[in-house]
Amino acid sequence: MNALSIRNLRKIYNNGFEALKGINLDVDQGDFFALLGPNGAGKSTAIGIISSLVNSTSGSVNIFGHDLHKDREQAKSCLGVVPQEINFNQFDTVKAIVFNQAGYYGIPRKQALERTEICLKQMDLWDKRDTVSRRLSGGMKRRVMIARAMVHEPKLLILDEPTAGVDIEIRRSMWKMMQTLNDNGTTIILTTHYLEEAESLCRNIAIIDQGNIVEHSDMVSLLARLHVDHFVLDLSQPLQTTPVISGYQIEQVSDKVLNVLVPKEIGLNALFNQLSSLNIRVVSLKNKTNRLEQLFLNLIDSTSEGVN
Amino acid sequence: MNVLIPLRTIIFKEIVRFVRIWPQTLLPPAITTALYFLIFGELIGSRIGTVDGASYMNYIVPGVILMSVISHSYANVVSSFYSTKFQRNIEELLVAPVPNWVILAGYISGGVIRGLLVGFVVALISLLFAHIEIHNYLIALSIAFLTSVLFALAGFINAILAESFDDISIIPNFVLTPLSYLGGVFFSVDMLPNLWQTLSKCNPILYMVNTFRYGLIGVSDVNIELAYMITGCSTVLLISVCLIMLHKGVGIKN
Numbered sequence: 001m002n003a004l005s006i007r008n009l010r011k012i013y014n015n016g017f018e019a020l021k022g023i024n025l026d027v028d029q030g031d032f033f034a035l036l037g038p039n040g041a042g043k044s045t046a047i048g049i050i051s052s053l054v055n056s057t058s059g060s061v062n063i064f065g066h067d068l069h070k071d072r073e074q075a076k077s078c079l080g081v082v083p084q085e086i087n088f089n090q091f092d093t094v095k096a097i098v099f100n101q102a103g104y105y106g107i108p109r110k111q112a113l114e115r116t117e118i119c120l121k122q123m124d125l126w127d128k129r130d131t132v133s134r135r136l137s138g139g140m141k142r143r144v145m146i147a148r149a150m151v152h153e154p155k156l157l158i159l160d161e162p163t164a165g166v167d168i169e170i171r172r173s174m175w176k177m178m179q180t181l182n183d184n185g186t187t188i189i190l191t192t193h194y195l196e197e198a199e200s201l202c203r204n205i206a207i208i209d210q211g212n213i214v215e216h217s218d219m220v221s222l223l224a225r226l227h228v229d230h231f232v233l234d235l236s237q238p239l240q241t242t243p244v245i246s247g248y249q250i251e252q253v254s255d256k257v258l259n260v261l262v263p264k265e266i267g268l269n270a271l272f273n274q275l276s277s278l279n280i281r282v283v284s285l286k287n288k289t290n291r292l293e294q295l296f297l298n299l300i301d302s303t304s305e306g307v308n
Numbered sequence: 309m310n311v312l313i314p315l316r317t318i319i320f321k322e323i324v325r326f327v328r329i330w331p332q333t334l335l336p337p338a339i340t341t342a343l344y345f346l347i348f349g350e351l352i353g354s355r356i357g358t359v360d361g362a363s364y365m366n367y368i369v370p371g372v373i374l375m376s377v378i379s380h381s382y383a384n385v386v387s388s389f390y391s392t393k394f395q396r397n398i399e400e401l402l403v404a405p406v407p408n409w410v411i412l413a414g415y416i417s418g419g420v421i422r423g424l425l426v427g428f429v430v431a432l433i434s435l436l437f438a439h440i441e442i443h444n445y446l447i448a449l450s451i452a453f454l455t456s457v458l459f460a461l462a463g464f465i466n467a468i469l470a471e472s473f474d475d476i477s478i479i480p481n482f483v484l485t486p487l488s489y490l491g492g493v494f495f496s497v498d499m500l501p502n503l504w505q506t507l508s509k510c511n512p513i514l515y516m517v518n519t520f521r522y523g524l525i526g527v528s529d530v531n532i533e534l535a536y537m538i539t540g541c542s543t544v545l546l547i548s549v550c551l552i553m554l555h556k557g558v559g560i561k562n
Contacts (some may be wrong), residue, residue, distance in 0.1 A: 054561060061434060100317055
């Protein structure tokens with residue numbers, strides 16, 4: 001069964017801007033799915049419609065087989081949303097925020113208290129349960145929103161840039177937490193600008209640009225489409241001239257740093273052999289860009305060219 | 309889903325909110341109305357004598373109580389719902405399977421509970437200054453409740469349409485307060501010149517204040533049945549407007 005099924009979804013805002021141009025999207029049950037796109041591409045509008053925060057112009061949204069318009073209550077009960085920006089009452093305590101949300105989903109008081117405790121403990125927030133939320137750090141506020149979204153045990157969880165603006169330590173702990181939720185059966189849709197995050201966590205991916213889905217496939221086959229890797233080489237000795245090696249595109253960034261485009265069919269061995277023969281010693285190398293980032297940019301660039 | 313649970317959650321949240329900030333919500337009306345009773349009732353009222361057969365103090369008590377009910381029912385909903393919009397925690401309700409009528413009923417209940425609680429506090433204060441034998445409990449309580457619901461609904465519409473904190477103070481300051489003062493709180497419309505009497509009859513608050521006054525002391529400038537009709541029809545109209553706005557997502561959805 002599809003956790004999410006979107007058909008011909010369109011959104012035209014009052015100012016005439018067409019944010020979604022009839023998109024179709026399917027997300028399998030149990031998937032960890034990345035929804036990517038540049039700013040203004042239509043991601044937030046799509047998530048807004050799925051979350052009932054934005055009215056669609058036309059099209060349908062099904063959540064675990066329940067139509068969002070016709071079977072509103074069932075569809076919404078399956079869904080939890082962690083928005084991009086803090087959207088809880090900053091004067092409420094952590095416990096009240098999560099407990100009230102359980103009430104909005106019709107969970108009886110005793111059960112709501114139990115669920116609140118479980119979710120706050122999962123998010124490592126139980127010690128902060130009586131703290132007024134505005135006194136929390138940014139990372140804690142995000143975890144409050146995740147606890148709130150999980151309190152009714154949704155089968156589908158949408159995380160809209162959950163790690164934006166948090167430090168690397170919190171980001172790593174949130175990745176672990178998301179992975180655990182997914183391992184326990186929750187379908188997750190993640191939007192993020194950290195493509196490394198999407199690449200390491202997600203199994204399937206859709207890229208949205210200018211209101212259209214420009215890519216919809218699994219992560220492995222998408223990454224396999226990248227024919228060239230971009231490496232940065234640090235050298236032990238300064239170079240006077242840029243080396244020329246057949247099959248590779250080399251650019252000298254500074255006297256001891258080279259950028260090299262490495263075609264996958266040739267690989268790195270031949271490059272190192274050639275550099276050794278030229279008495280150039282490589283101290284270290286790293287990928288200049290994340291692989292998914294490169295693909296993402298290629299796709300977005302090709303869409304822009306098509307439009308222009 | 310049992311809709312009583314989200315309804316109870318919203319109402320309880322609203323009560324916690326206004327009780328938590330009691331120095332802003334419950335204390336000021338007690339002080340303000342005590343001053344009204346002292347200055348208008350005791351000091352000036354003793355020189356006015358009687359109005360429609362009632363002492364001036366007894367005459368103004370119902371109007372002051374109802375004026376407090378009106379302003380606090382309105383203020384509670386407009387400030388609470390607008391803050392919910394402003395902080396975007398309205399999204400908590402929109403994402404969840406809470407029917408629109410439950411959202412409306414929850415916020416209106418919060419406003420009515422605060423309005424009636426403030427009315428009760430003002431009534432207690434009035435006991436220090438006036439001795440009133442209630443003429444008709446049913447009329448007094450029913451019109452106070454209906455008036456509270458009506459102005460809580462008006463506050464809800466104001467909050468939906470408001471785009472800034474200025475927008476939620478314009479109606480209370482420039483519409484509600486003048487209408488309340490001109491709604492026969494401190495005087496009988498019979499005291500006014502003919503033109504102003506006619507104009508006052510267009511003020512819905514006049515009907516509610518006088519019906520409440522009738523319930524408390526048995527004196528009224530207006531027809532009681534007409535007053536119930538105006539209040540009841542206005543309430544039904546505003547409920548419909550609120551539900552249509554919520555359904556369309558006016559002011560709360562893109």
